[in-house]
Amino acid sequence: MREIERLTKRVRELEAQVQTQRPQGLSAVEPSSQQTTPPNAPLDPLQGHGGARLRWEGVHTRSAKLDQTQYYGPSSSFYFIARMSSYLGSVFGQPTSEYYMQPNSASRSFASPTSAQPDRASALRESGQAIDDLPEDPAGDYLTEIQEDYFLSLYWNSYHCTYQILDEAEFRQHYRSLWTGSGPRKPSALVDIVLALCMQYGVSFLSRSETDSFKTDVDSTDATIAGRALYRRSQALLKNELESPSIFTLQCHMFTVVYLCNASFQNMAHNLLALAVRTAQILGLHLEPPEDLPRQQKELRKRLWWTLYAVEVKTCMKLGRPWSAQMTDVSCSLPSDDRDLVFLSGSNFACVGETTWLTYSVQLGKLVMSARAVYVAFFDKCADILTDTGGKSLYTDPTSLETCADFLLSCLECMQKWLDTVPDALKTKRKDGTAAFAAENVSLDIERFAPEWLQRQRVLLELLYHNLSMNLCRPFICFPTSKATTTPNADTLATKSVHHAMALTQIMYQMLTETKLLNGWHEAFQWQWNAALSMIGFALAYPSCPITPTVRDAIDTAIAVFEIMGKSFAVAASAANVTRDVTTKADFLVQHAHGGNAARALSPPEEHGEGVVPGAPSAEFSFAGIDAQDLPAGLDDSMGLAFTVDSFTSFEPVYAGNLFDMWTVPELNFEGLET
Numbered sequence: 001m002r003e004i005e006r007l008t009k010r011v012r013e014l015e016a017q018v019q020t021q022r023p024q025g026l027s028a029v030e031p032s033s034q035q036t037t038p039p040n041a042p043l044d045p046l047q048g049h050g051g052a053r054l055r056w057e058g059v060h061t062r063s064a065k066l067d068q069t070q071y072y073g074p075s076s077s078f079y080f081i082a083r084m085s086s087y088l089g090s091v092f093g094q095p096t097s098e099y100y101m102q103p104n105s106a107s108r109s110f111a112s113p114t115s116a117q118p119d120r121a122s123a124l125r126e127s128g129q130a131i132d133d134l135p136e137d138p139a140g141d142y143l144t145e146i147q148e149d150y151f152l153s154l155y156w157n158s159y160h161c162t163y164q165i166l167d168e169a170e171f172r173q174h175y176r177s178l179w180t181g182s183g184p185r186k187p188s189a190l191v192d193i194v195l196a197l198c199m200q201y202g203v204s205f206l207s208r209s210e211t212d213s214f215k216t217d218v219d220s221t222d223a224t225i226a227g228r229a230l231y232r233r234s235q236a237l238l239k240n241e242l243e244s245p246s247i248f249t250l251q252c253h254m255f256t257v258v259y260l261c262n263a264s265f266q267n268m269a270h271n272l273l274a275l276a277v278r279t280a281q282i283l284g285l286h287l288e289p290p291e292d293l294p295r296q297q298k299e300l301r302k303r304l305w306w307t308l309y310a311v312e313v314k315t316c317m318k319l320g321r322p323w324s325a326q327m328t329d330v331s332c333s334l335p336s337d338d339r340d341l342v343f344l345s346g347s348n349f350a351c352v353g354e355t356t357w358l359t360y361s362v363q364l365g366k367l368v369m370s371a372r373a374v375y376v377a378f379f380d381k382c383a384d385i386l387t388d389t390g391g392k393s394l395y396t397d398p399t400s401l402e403t404c405a406d407f408l409l410s411c412l413e414c415m416q417k418w419l420d421t422v423p424d425a426l427k428t429k430r431k432d433g434t435a436a437f438a439a440e441n442v443s444l445d446i447e448r449f450a451p452e453w454l455q456r457q458r459v460l461l462e463l464l465y466h467n468l469s470m471n472l473c474r475p476f477i478c479f480p481t482s483k484a485t486t487t488p489n490a491d492t493l494a495t496k497s498v499h500h501a502m503a504l505t506q507i508m509y510q511m512l513t514e515t516k517l518l519n520g521w522h523e524a525f526q527w528q529w530n531a532a533l534s535m536i537g538f539a540l541a542y543p544s545c546p547i548t549p550t551v552r553d554a555i556d557t558a559i560a561v562f563e564i565m566g567k568s569f570a571v572a573a574s575a576a577n578v579t580r581d582v583t584t585k586a587d588f589l590v591q592h593a594h595g596g597n598a599a600r601a602l603s604p605p606e607e608h609g610e611g612v613v614p615g616a617p618s619a620e621f622s623f624a625g626i627d628a629q630d631l632p633a634g635l636d637d638s639m640g641l642a643f644t645v646d647s648f649t650s651f652e653p654v655y656a657g658n659l660f661d662m663w664t665v666p667e668l669n670f671e672g673l674e675t
Contacts, residue, residue: 007340011295014336054386056379056394058320062099063107063266070267073320075375075471077530078102084537087479088585101582103529103575105264106225109218113225113263114232142229143195145179151198158201160347161453162460163258164361165251165304166194167296169346189241190248192234193255196227200262203227204520204568215566216574223569224263224522231259245279247304253279254308257315262522264571266319273315277324280308286330296344302335303361310368314464317375317471337362349453355425360457363422367461370418371468374411378472381407395478398485405476405489415469428458437462439469439499442506446515456517459507460524466504467527473497474534479541495547498538501531502554509557512564525565525572532558532579539586548590555583 058073059082072078078098085098106113143151152175160166171190178186185191203226218224234252241249253276260269280286285305289298309325316323337358339351349357385400386392394401419437427436429445447455476493508528511518518524535555539548559576566573 007295010338010340011336014338015333053383054391056382056386063102071321074475075317075379076320077318077533079320080474080477080533080537083479084533084540084582087540088582091589092585101578103571103578104216104218105571105574106218106222107264107266107268110225112268113228113260113265142184143199145185148185148195151195151202154202155194155198156347157452158456159197159255159258161349161357161457162360162364163254163307164358165254165300165307167300167346171346187233187237189234189237189252190255192230192237193252193259196230196234197255197259197262199227199230200224200259200522201520204522215570216577218570222571223520224571227259231256245282247283247301250276250279250283250285250304250308254304254311257311261315261526266315270315270319270321273312274324276308277312280305281325286325286332288331288333295341296346299335299341299345302332303358305330305332306335306365307361310364313368313372314468317371317468334365335361350451352425352450352454353423355423357453357457359423359426360461363426363461364464366418366421367465367468370414371472374408374414374472377411378404378408395481398487401476401478402487402489405487405493408472408476408493409489412469412472415465415472419465422461425454426458426461428455428462437465439466439496439503442503444507444510446510452517455515459511459517460521463504463507463524463527466500466507467530470497470500470504470531470534473500474537477534477537477541479537494538494542497534498547498551501534501538502551504528504531505535505554505558505561508561512561520568522569525562525569525575528558528561528565529575532562532575536579536582536586539583540589543586543590543592552583552587552590555579555586559583 056074058071058076059079060069060071061078061082062069063072063078081098081101085101102108156168160168171194174188175191178188178191180186200223203223234256238249238252253272257269257273257276260266260272283301285301285308289301293301309330312324335358337356339354339356342349342351342356342358345358347357351357382394382404385394385403389397389400392400394404422437429436429447430438430441431443431445432441434441444459450458473493474497476490477497478487478490478494504527508518508524508531532555535551535558538545539551539555542548559579562572562576562579564572566576
C-alpha cells in the first residue's frame with residue numbers, strides 16, 4: 001500500500017510538471033472559439049463564422065491521376081510549386097504547368113494502393129464501380145510465418161520507437177494467438193496493417209544493382225505500395241468495427257494513415273485521419289483517462305491521443321487545411337516518460353540517464369504543438385491584415401508583408417523555447433561543437449555505440465524541427481516584382497527558411513551515406529522533397545543573393561539524396577529528374593543575374609535593422625531584356641514581366657476554370673494581369 005501511495009504521488013507530481021512545461025502560446029491557439037456571448041445578448045446562430053474575415057486563400061490544383069483538382073492551403077508545398085510555376089511562366093514567356101513539377105508517385109499512377117493495374121482502375125472509376133471490385137493481385141500473396149516474423153522484427157526498432165502506440169507484450173500475445181494448427185494465420189486488422197507497413201519499409205532495403213538505371217515509373221512492384229494485399233484485408237476487416245470501435249481499431253487507423261502517406265496517397269490519408277480523430281473522440285481519448293484504469297493503460301491512451309494529434313497537426317499544416325479537432329475540446333494531459341512507466345510499457349529498452357524511449361513522444365508532442373501555436377497565430381494575423389486591406393495580396397503590399405514578417409519573427413520564440421527544453425540525450429552533437437539543431441555548419445557527430453532506436457529518434461526529431469521551421473518561414477520567399485521594395489523582415493525569414501532546408505539536406509545526405517537509419521524511411525524523403533522545393537524557390541527568387549551559390553550546392557546534394565533513395569523506390573528517382581529540370585531554369589536566372597542582365601538588388605546591411613541576417617535578400621528587382629539565344633533549350637523567346645508574379649499567385653479568378661489549366665494553352669496574353 002505504501003508503494004502504491006508513493007507511485008500515485010509521483011504520478012501527480014509528474015502530471016503537474018508536464019502542465020507547467022506546456023509551450024507558451026497554446027492557450028491562444030483558438031482565440032475565435034473562446035469568445036463568449038455577453039449576458040442577456042441575443043444568440044447569434046452563426047457566431048464564430050469566418051465569413052467576415054478574409055483568409056489567405058490557397059490553390060486548387062491537380063495532384064492525383066485524374067483531372068479533378070484538390071484544395072491546398074498557402075502552407076503546402078503544392079501552393080509553393082504553383083507560385084514557382086507562375087513565376088517561371090512569366091519570366092520565360094512559356095506556359096508552365098505545376099503538375100509536371102511534381103514527382104511521379106503512386107497516387108499519380110493508381111487510384112488506390114490496391115489497384116495494381118492503373119488502366120483497369122481508371123476504367124472502373126469512370127464506370128462508377130468501386131475500386132475494391134478489382135480482382136486480387138496475384139503477386140500480392142500473403143506471407144508465410146517465417147516471412148511475417150522477419151518483417152515484424154523490423155518494426156520494433158523502427159516505427160515502434162517513433163509511433164509509441166502499441167503495448168509490445170500485448171501485441172505479441174495477440175499475434176501468437178492467431179496461429180492455430182498448421183494452417184495459415186487467422187486474419188487480424190491490426191497485425192495485417194503493421195505487416196503492410198513493415199513490408200513497405202523493408203522492401204525499400206532491396207536496392208537494385210548500381211548498374212541499373214533509375215526507375216521513375218511507379219508500377220505494382222514499387223516499394224511504396226508493398227504489402228497492399230495485407231492493407232486491403234485490414235481495411236475490409238475494419239468495416240465491421242465502425243459502430244463499436246476499440247483501441248485496436250484506432251491503432252489500425254493510425255498505422256493506415258502512415259502507410260497511405262508513405263505511398264503518397266495524401267488525400268486518402270487525410271480522409272482517414274479525420275476518421276481516426278473521430279474514433280479517438282468516440283473512445284474518449286481526448287479527455288483525461290478514467291481514474292480506475294491501471295497506469296500503463298492510462299499512459300497508453302495518452303500516447304495514442306497525442307501521437308494521433310501530432311500526426312493530425314503535421315498533416316493539416318503540410319496540406320494547408322483546417323483541423324479535425326479543436327484544442328479547446330482537449331483535456332488529456334501529455335504522457336509521462338519516467339523509468340517506472342518504462343517497466344510497465346511492455347518494451348525492454350535501456351534508459352539513457354533520465355531519458356527513456358518514451359521521452360520521444362513527449363518531445364514530439366511539444367514540438368508539434370509549438371509549431372501549431374506559431375502557425376495559427378501567424379495565419380490569424382495574416383487574416384486580420386487581409387481583412388483590413390480588403391483582401392489585397394500580401395505580396396503586392398510591402399507594408400503588410402513586413403508587418404506579418406515582424407509578427408512571425410516574434411512568434412518563432414516559441415520554437416526556441418521548445419528547443420531549450422529538449423534533453424541532451426535526444427540531441428545529436430556537432431563535430432565542430434556547434435549547438436545541436438543549429439541550421440548552419442551541419443556535420444553530425446554520430447554516436448556509434450548509442451542504441452539504434454535512440455539514434456533514429458534523435459535524427460527524426462531534428463529533421464522534423466527543420467522541416468516545420470522551414471515551412472513556417474517559406475511564405476516569405478518572395479519572387480521578383482516590377483516595383484522596387486525593401487522588406488528586411490521578410491528577407492530574414494526567407495533566409496531562415498532556406499538555411500533550415502540546407503540543414504535538413506545535409507543531415508539526410510550524411511545519414512544515408514554513413515548510416516542505415518533512414519533507409520526506407522518514406523517520410524524522410526517527403527521532407528527532403530519539401531526542402532528541395534524551398535531551395536529551388538530561393539535560387540529562383542534571389543539569383544544574386546550572396547548565399548545563392550551555397551544554396552545551389554545544397555540542391556546538388558538534394559539530387560544525390562534522391563538518387564540514393566531512387567535505388568529503392570521510383571518516386572525518389574523521379575524527384576531527382578524534376579529537381580534537375582527546374583534547377584536548370586534557376587541556373588539560367590543566376591547566370592544572367594551575375595552577368596548584369598538580371599539583378600536582384602540587396603539592401604545595405606545598415607538598412608535592415610537589428611536581428612537581420614547579413615546579406616539577406618531584398619525584394620527589389622529589375623529585369624532587362626534577355627536575348628532569345630540566351631534562353632535554355634526548348635523555351636520561347638518571348639520574355640517579360642508584364643505583371644507582378646506573387647500578385648498573380650494570389651489566385652484571383654482571372655481565368656474561367658482551373659487557373660493552372662491556363663498554363664497549358666499555347667498562346668496567352670498576359671497584358672493587364674498586374675492588378
